[in-house]
Amino acid sequence: MNSPALSSGGAPAAAGALDAAALRADFPLLADRASDEPLIYLDSAATAQRPRAVIDAEVDYIVRANAAVHRGAHTLAADATELFEDARATVAGFVGADADQLVWTSGATAGINLVAYAIGNATAGRGAPASARFALRPGDEIVVTESEHHANLIPWQELAARTGAVLRHIGVHDDGTLDLDAAAEIIGARTRVMAFPHVSNVLGIVNPVDRLVALAREVGALTLMDACQSAPHLALDLPASGVDLAVFSGHKMLGPNAIGGLYGRADVLEALPPFLTGGSMITTVTLDEADYLPAPQRFEAGTQPVSQAVGLAAAVRYLENVGMPAVHAHEARLERRMRDGLREVPGIRLLGDADGTERVALAAFDVEGVHAHDAGQFLDARGIAVRVGHHCAAPLHRRFGMTASVRASATLYTTDADIDAFLDAVAGIRPFFGEG
Ligand code: PMP
Numbered sequence: 001m002n003s004p005a006l007s008s009g010g011a012p013a014a015a016g017a018l019d020a021a022a023l024r025a026d027f028p029l030l031a032d033r034a035s036d037e038p039l040i041y042l043d044s045a046a047t048a049q050r051p052r053a054v055i056d057a058e059v060d061y062i063v064r065a066n067a068a069v070h071r072g073a074h075t076l077a078a079d080a081t082e083l084f085e086d087a088r089a090t091v092a093g094f095v096g097a098d099a100d101q102l103v104w105t106s107g108a109t110a111g112i113n114l115v116a117y118a119i120g121n122a123t124a125g126r127g128a129p130a131s132a133r134f135a136l137r138p139g140d141e142i143v144v145t146e147s148e149h150h151a152n153l154i155p156w157q158e159l160a161a162r163t164g165a166v167l168r169h170i171g172v173h174d175d176g177t178l179d180l181d182a183a184a185e186i187i188g189a190r191t192r193v194m195a196f197p198h199v200s201n202v203l204g205i206v207n208p209v210d211r212l213v214a215l216a217r218e219v220g221a222l223t224l225m226d227a228c229q230s231a232p233h234l235a236l237d238l239p240a241s242g243v244d245l246a247v248f249s250g251h252k253m254l255g256p257n258a259i260g261g262l263y264g265r266a267d268v269l270e271a272l273p274p275f276l277t278g279g280s281m282i283t284t285v286t287l288d289e290a291d292y293l294p295a296p297q298r299f300e301a302g303t304q305p306v307s308q309a310v311g312l313a314a315a316v317r318y319l320e321n322v323g324m325p326a327v328h329a330h331e332a333r334l335e336r337r338m339r340d341g342l343r344e345v346p347g348i349r350l351l352g353d354a355d356g357t358e359r360v361a362l363a364a365f366d367v368e369g370v371h372a373h374d375a376g377q378f379l380d381a382r383g384i385a386v387r388v389g390h391h392c393a394a395p396l397h398r399r400f401g402m403t404a405s406v407r408a409s410a411t412l413y414t415t416d417a418d419i420d421a422f423l424d425a426v427a428g429i430r431p432f433f434g435e436g
Pocket of ligand 1: 046199228229
């Protein structure tokens with residue numbers, strides 16, 4: 001990638017050296033806008049914009065190499081398979097993993113459902129004999145947090161309902177941090193699964209992975225980390241983190257839609273039974289039964305999102321070229337600018353405003369006296385795109401006595417000027433609605 005924002009010679013930029021305004025030239029949706037249609041895009045936590053390199057990689061695959069992977073005997077199919085598997089190695093490497101530890105999914109939601117249904121299949125006695133260790137019995141416990149995105153909550157509610165397991169949750173303090181004392185009480189001998197967000201999509205706080213994993217390990221519980229909101233912003237080493245499983249979504253990390261990753265520890269993936277079954281995940285099949293391929297193919301039944309995988313590999317190469325330390329340093333600065341600025345606006349209440357916690361660059365807030373949707377429309381009329389609603393985290397909003405909030409999220413192409421324009425506009429919301 002030849003980004004003008006890189007330091008000379010295409011070497012990765014040093015931490016703190018990222019030039020967001022220059023990077024923006026790589027993102028057609030941001031760069032190629034008519035001057036009378038300005039856009040300040042502060043909704044990257046919902047979906048990030050894609051650099052030209054990602055769009056080109058996907059188109060190039062379709063134009064030059066499109067074929068069924070892992071099947072055809074012809075050269076084109078071999079080329080497609082190579083690109084698909086290279087993409088797997090690239091994306092796995094981005095999170096510190098080996099290629100065979102990465103299962104392609106259509107996104108984080110699909111990855112979590114895959115795991116929940118695979119555990120349910122262990123209960124039904126299917127799959128490898130080793131899968132019995134995942135079987136849930138009535139009274140076993142699944143633990144989540146109060147800050148979960150619905151994607152990391154409802155699959156566990158359903159699994160509990162199917163198996164008779166009990167779903168419990170770790171609460172959050174008023175400042176948004178997890179109640180770790182409660183976690184130590186809740187995670188116990190009956191805990192079989194613990195699912196948690198690395199970073200909540202509402203609070204932006206980086207949760208203490210070491211502590212949570214240690215608590216789960218003490219009792220032999222399986223851990224699943226939702227890394228949707230951390231993978232685009234922090235350098236991850238999933239094997240070193242100690243989690244058993246983790247999920248992320250391509251469209252939040254500059255990549256295409258309909259692609260995501262499920263990382264798993266080798267022994268866990270090896271023992272988990274499949275969820276979807278069918279073509280491409282088997283060795284031998286008779287009319288009565290089938291033998292399955294090892295992971296990751298065992299979890300990839302049917303035709304896979306190949307061009308999207310190639311696009312996601314281009315996205316992580318883009319992030320790596322910019323340099324995750326530089327991305328993190330830039331975003332940490334934006335986060336402080338945004339949070340400090342919002343604190344100064346009368347009538348703004350930030351959700352989870354803990355000091356001194358590591359964060360990604362997002363802030364969700366209430367505008368006193370103004371519904372979040374009205375605030376969102378006010379900002380949109382000024383060319384500022386934010387997310388409004390419960391952000392698929394209704395229980396967390398209920399915890400803070402709210403049904404909806406406004407969320408602004410920044411990323412590597414967000415500039416200081418974007419944040420300042422946003423803060424200026426936010427200061428105008430309550431006066432506009434006659435509230436301040
Ligand atoms: N978890 C978190 C923390 C998220 O922010 C999101 C997306 N909003 C998801 C899970 C679900 O991701 P997807 O819709 O891409 O499956």
